[in-house]
Amino acid sequence: MTIHATSVKRQTASTLAVCLLLAPLPSLADFPEKPLNLTVAYSAGGATDFQARIVTSKGDEYLGQPVTVINRPGAGGQIGWNQFVSTGATDGYDIAAYNVPHFIAQSIMYDTDYSIENLQPIANWGADPAVLIVGKDSEFDSIDDVVEYARANPGKLTVSGAGLYVGHHIAALQLQQSAEVTLKYLPTSGGVDALRFVVGGQVMAGFNNLSDAFRNQDRIKILGIADLERSEDFLPDVPTFIEAGYDVDDTSLNLRGIMVPRGVDAETVDYLSSNFIDMFQDEGIAEQMKEGGSTLRVMEASDLEALWKQQQAYLTELFAQLETP
């Protein structure tokens, strides 16, 4: 936009004109007058779906309308998000659950329809670090054990994760880079499948969501967290990778929240953002989230906008390094 010598008068005039143009549209007092459609790009029962259903369960109370979840799983979320940007309406009724860094990483590595250019954050509800897990009967008891095996047997250590270029994959790539080993990464169709392969012994280790791993501790050992700090609430005894001496930071931290396609008018965005933030902080919801082993981390739209940009820059650099070792 280039505006030359804008006088205050002119600005007022244009604002007025915009207001007049918007006038025939239903006023915001009526929004929302029908249920909101929440696209979840993962299968029902996975961590994202599970949490999305909990945190949006009080739509009636906070938005005046319920939120209906539509699962469009596949290819680590690409199918659902592509569908969302290509068919999602910009009237504020079509919202989607995002997973950072997944969707940003995919938009860098693949020819996707979506990117941070055409998606806009509304509110963040959770943060789920990637954890390194092995089966209960595994010979590995620490991150070092896993790395040692991988060093002795290059390319033989199989590691499952929820798909390509998702947080789990990024954590695996970072471990590979910092420990100078080669892992065999197996992308699956979701966190639940990735976990099943670890429990069933089809793979030797896996990266998975802390929340899913926490609920399945009877069957697995959790060896390390890819975050800056330990998870005091859930796994106070599990060390971070950095403590163990590996440069695997919180880039793979799976942030989950709500977004809309860009083009939704600012008033609606503000309305959604403030009400979703209130809903996420609801006592009942917070309790349900904690029961399921999920950390609640509420962030507002402006902070997220900055964080997305930062991730975009960092991941572009990380992938460039990985491609040219």
Added chain:
Amino acid sequence: MELLHYLPQVLSGWNLLILIGGTIVGLILGATPGLSPTMAVALLIPFTFKMDATSGLILLGVLYTSTVAGGAVSAILINIPGAPANIATMLDGHPMAKAGKATQALYYCFISSAVGGVLGVLVLIFLTPYLVNVALKFGPPELFWTAILGITVIGSLGSASVLKGLLGGAIGVWISLIGFNPVTGTERFVFSEHLQGGITIIPALIGLFAIPQVLQMVEGAKGANGGERFDMAPTSVIKAIIFNLKKVKALVIGSLSGIIVGIIPGAGGQIAGLIAYDQCKKFSHNKDNFGKGEPEGIIAAESANNAMVGASLVPMLSLGIPGSPTAAVLLGGLLIQGLFPGPDLFTQHASVAWTFMGALLISQILLVVCGLWISGIGKYVIRIPRHIMAAAVTTLAIFGTYSVQNSFSDVIIMMSMGSLMYFGMQYGFTPGPIVLGIILGPIAETNFLQSQMLAQAGDGMLRYMFGGWLNILLVSLCLLSVAYSLYASWQARKTRQRATPDHRVQVHPEANHDAH
């Protein structure tokens, strides 16, 4: 027995009302052509959010059971399966209905559903801890072979020729490749933006079965009152029950197949009915009657479908892996009610788990009662004038397809596939093998690619795909299944040649039953 402790709660006043209401609503929604059980459960789940945990879980349990059984009603009466699970029911159910025995067909269907259903739930209640370990043994190579085993069923699906059946299956597998590759994340065959999300099973199922049926109805309606008309002779319920329970072999084969297929995580409980039908046919003395109205076909298929319901909850409740799309939707509802899948389900969440299982068990019994009652209404359904029926089915098909993912692309896909299928049917193709290909294609492909990656890290492809007793067992079953089909068709040809040299090939009734 902890279950007995929670049963009174399930059966108390308000909850009993939910049980009965849920069964009837579930049966009707499941029976509505174009509305898949998945859709029916998805539609009704929001109601459970407002209920307390006990009532919500009861409604979920009863819905899961009754919608699966309801899908058989439209399969029998109007030749459109409510879900992939009901394709096998249709193969013999509809010919029976056309022979004036629709009431018997519906009775057998509900009685067998209940028998299989109760067995499935008992397996869930008593054997879960043991079966979880079996379920966990199914890795990529095992699942790949399971999918291949499913594909070998095509020979029994009643195409005019085995070759056309296999060709249909291949087309189905190709259709399933459209869209994103789940393991590599690349796009394939997406030459229209409508295909971006791939072709999913519900639009394909509705299109392939309902649309050709509608077109045939229209064809028949043109010649004033012509086309498919059949009566429904009333029949004794007691006689039907006795007859049904005497078919021990079909019931056992059906229930066992259903339980086994249900336990395998992610193998698609949707094919339980087809596998059971195939097995029952192979073990039967009167194979030639299958596809022409053989009660054993219905009994095997329906007992398998409902045995699968309980068994598929074994991997779902203990590992969180839903075995079918309906189970996946159900899982969402269960999570909201505080039923977290996991090993601690029966200890930490005992009250929730047992209430849900109690509801499942009781709903299997209510299913027969309500089902037998609903069978009586069936006669009104078949008296509906054909042009009205055609319009109603089309409306429901469009509505049902759209609402699965709120996607209009799906409606376009459904309509196009249906129209093409109509012409395909004129050349002797049937929709069954194509749907089977669409269901099993992605399972086979994903697991093959994953096996390949894991084999590279291990001992190589040959050792990985054929190693271990489970792989050897599955590969042997595949080989046996194919060998048996070949042997049977060779045997049939030989007897036919010897007996009546001019015997004409029996054209499958589905292909052109309205053409006269």
